[in-house]
Amino acid sequence: MSTLGKRVHLNRIFSHPSGRILAVAADHMINYAVGMPEGLRHIEQTIAEIVEGRPSSITVNKGIALRCMERFAGRVPFIVQQMALTLRFPGFAAHVEVEEAVAMGADAIAVSIFVKSDAELETMKRLATTVREAERFGLPVIPHIYPLVMKDGVPSVSNTPEDVFYAVRVGLEMGADVIKAPYTGDPASFGDIVSVTPVPVVTAGGPQCNTLEEAEAMFRDVARSGAAGTTVGRNAWGFSDIPRTIRRLKAALGMDD
Numbered sequence: 001m002s003t004l005g006k007r008v009h010l011n012r013i014f015s016h017p018s019g020r021i022l023a024v025a026a027d028h029m030i031n032y033a034v035g036m037p038e039g040l041r042h043i044e045q046t047i048a049e050i051v052e053g054r055p056s057s058i059t060v061n062k063g064i065a066l067r068c069m070e071r072f073a074g075r076v077p078f079i080v081q082q083m084a085l086t087l088r089f090p091g092f093a094a095h096v097e098v099e100e101a102v103a104m105g106a107d108a109i110a111v112s113i114f115v116k117s118d119a120e121l122e123t124m125k126r127l128a129t130t131v132r133e134a135e136r137f138g139l140p141v142i143p144h145i146y147p148l149v150m151k152d153g154v155p156s157v158s159n160t161p162e163d164v165f166y167a168v169r170v171g172l173e174m175g176a177d178v179i180k181a182p183y184t185g186d187p188a189s190f191g192d193i194v195s196v197t198p199v200p201v202v203t204a205g206g207p208q209c210n211t212l213e214e215a216e217a218m219f220r221d222v223a224r225s226g227a228a229g230t231t232v233g234r235n236a237w238g239f240s241d242i243p244r245t246i247r248r249l250k251a252a253l254g255m256d257d
Contacts, residue, residue: 092123099137209235230253
């Protein structure tokens with residue numbers, strides 16, 4: 001039964017004929033020290049504009065799902081983020097459990113973790129536990145996995161091919177259904193990673209691009225790599241016209257409506 005349920009959820013997320021997704025993440029506020037981005041200030045309005053753009057799915061934290069998603073129930077697949085973590089401090093907070101995500105009607109649960117860090121084994125264990133629990137309910141698990149490197153004594157997310165490959169392999173070996181990892185920056189190296197990973201791999205949206213055209217160019221490269229798509233945050237709600245931005249980014253991935 002769990003296999004059927006998982007396939008139902010994944011087919012909702014991966015419903016586009018291209019087999020790709022353009023997912024939007026709006027779970028940033030408790031995960032990143034980004035101040036108060038204008039695009040997330042009025043979160044109910046932002047959620048409405050994201051839904052209007054018809055993304056493949058939307059990822060939110062538990063409280064936002066409970067307060068802002070009911071009016072859009074059934075209109076867009078949604079994913080609940082399980083983890084709060086930050087580069088500034090070690091450790092993490094798992095603020096939603098699998099059964100809660102199932103009860104809310106989520107189509108998947110996301111698990112953000114850092115690897116190549118002091119807390120690597122602890123976060124791997126959290127991911128493995130979530131995979132085990134989610135299997136009983138047929139709920140897909142989508143880890144957002146970020147490899148870390150030290151830059152001037154400060155931990156930073158790495159996008160070197162070797163580090164990204166390691167992050168993706170961690171997701172695979174922990175039993176993930178879809179894996180989100182940083183983009184390496186070029187289709188060839190990311191394509192090498194995708195080609196040896198037997199589950200869908202999607203790229204993180206990355207730091208906000210200076211222009212929408214710059215984001216479109218990056219997503220065209222992502223499509224050429226063979227990736228299953230992108231989960232984007234700031235490069236969607238960071239621009240003024242969110243629905244139009246989502247439509248253009250979908251087109252860049254070859255997902256014209």
